[in-house]
Amino acid sequence: MEGEINNFIVVWISVLASICYCHGVGKFIPKGPPRLLVILPVVCLFLYLPLNLHSIHFGSTTSFFISWLANFKLLLFAFGKGPLSSNPPIPLSRFITIACLPIKIQNHTETKPYPSHQTTQKGHKSPLNYAIKVMLLSALVRVYSYRQYLHPKFIMLLYCFHIYLCLELLLAMFGALVRALGRLELEPQFDEPYLSSSLQDFWGKRWNLMVNGILRPTVYDPVRSTSTRLMGRQLGPLPAIFATFFVSAMMHELIFYNVARVKPTGEVTCFFLIHGVCLILEIVMKKAVNGKFRLPPTVSGPLVLVFVLVTGIWLFIPPILRCDADTRARRETVAFVGFVKNVAKSVNFTSFNAVSR
Structure with a gap:
């Protein structure tokens, strides 16, 4: 555990230094391809850094925070968009906070x-x-x-x-x-995602709104803009929904790989693609009936919850269990508690000797 904590500290020192670099880049390099070019090495570094961590807790959290969220925020920042961009520029302390943590300042x-x-x-x-x-x-x-x-x-x-x-x-x-x-x-x-009345309500308004907020400007909006020009306003959002779920699936596969270090089986990807297709069908059906028929929330809510749980048990949970994530998480918790106790004892012993002298 001590070695893993040292690795964790080194990784996050690298993250903080990289974020400071990107903040400086934003002051001197104009948005667009030039800024993207100088930020891309940081994006690649953020994909690599979680590979230096082997614990469930540190590895999955760091992968989610920097390989996914921070990278997407930096890609938006390269083009003068997203939560890291403002006029005047964001102070360094706030820039680091927004880039590194899964937060969104209320507008x-x-x-x-x-x-x-x-x-x-x-x-x-x-x-x-x-x-x-x-x-x-x-x-x-x-x-x-x-x-x-x-x-x-x-x-x-x-x-x-x-x-x-x-x-x-x-x-x-x-x-x-x-x-x-x-x-x-x-x-x-x-x-409260368990109160969802539809898949659209679950994924769009209730589940992990931080991820929702970062996928919309990076994936959904650009794809929708393009597909609307090609397919019209009625059908334009549908490819954007599928693309959003596909990108989400790829990022989840990356997090799973950083945790398990085994070849992806595609089950997690299937989970998100199934939900993407079902969400598209739900939207199409709602437009077809045009509000003339709607299931009451007391019926649609349990159906949505059962669908999410069944598909999760079928496709999302098995890859977690195959890498013994539950057993590893328990061992890591016990080891971390033991490490904290040893550090506390060492501090108390040092303080006692200092007082005795």
């Missing part, structure tokens, strides 16, 4: 509702909401102790909820830290 010119029974007026969830989710996650971990008495499919179902709870709580912790230190108002990262 007061937009009024986006985030309806939820447990959210505040600004769209952010109450402490009670997160407390309940922490307790649910703790209960899930406790249930795993009895896995020998449970059906494997039920365990996989629990993993689906585990992934959701871990991801939301992790992003919420980073968001809370940034709000506390930077006094920034951030957009929520999730909006």
Whole structure:
């Protein structure tokens, strides 16, 4: 664990130095191909750096933060777009924060509702909401102790909820830290996806809104602009939706590879492409009936949740289990706790000797 923590520190020092370089580039090199040319080495470096990490927690988090989100933000920045671009230029400290962390500063010119029974007026969830989710996650971990008495499919179902709870709580912790230190108002990262009334509602308005917000300007909008000119306004969004899900699938495959270091099986790609095709069919059907027929949310909501869970158990969870991610994560947690205890003991021992002298 000590060696992995050292690697983690080196990787993130490299990330911070690269982000500072990109911030300086933005001051002297005009947006467009020239800026893209000098930023591309950083993009390639961010794809390589997670390969130096071998733990589940450090590797997956770093891959998600820099290989995906930071790279896409830098590509937008190269053309003067995205959250890193503004006039006047963003201060270095805020530039680093936005580039490295999965956050999006709330734009007061937009009024986006985030309806939820447990959210505040600004769209952010109450402490009670997160407390309940922490307790649910703790209960899930406790249930795993009895896995020998449970059906494997039920365990996989629990993993689906585990992934959701871990991801939301992790992003919420980073968001809370940034709000506390930077006094920034951030957009929520999730909006209770289990309350979705359709696939369009699930993927577009509730699930991982940070990823949604970065895929729209980098993939969806450019493809839609091109396809609309070729296919018209009615059909133009459909190729853009498929392209967005395809890019999301490729980035998930990259994260899975950084964690497992095995050849991709394509299951994760199939998961996202199936959802992309089904979302396209849903949109086409909605346009065909033109609002004349609509399932009530009490019916469509459970159908969406069942579809997401079934396809997740079928295609998304198996690659995670084949690399023993659950076992490795438990070992890493125990090792990290032991490492922290040893460091604390060393600090206390040093302090005691200093006082004795």
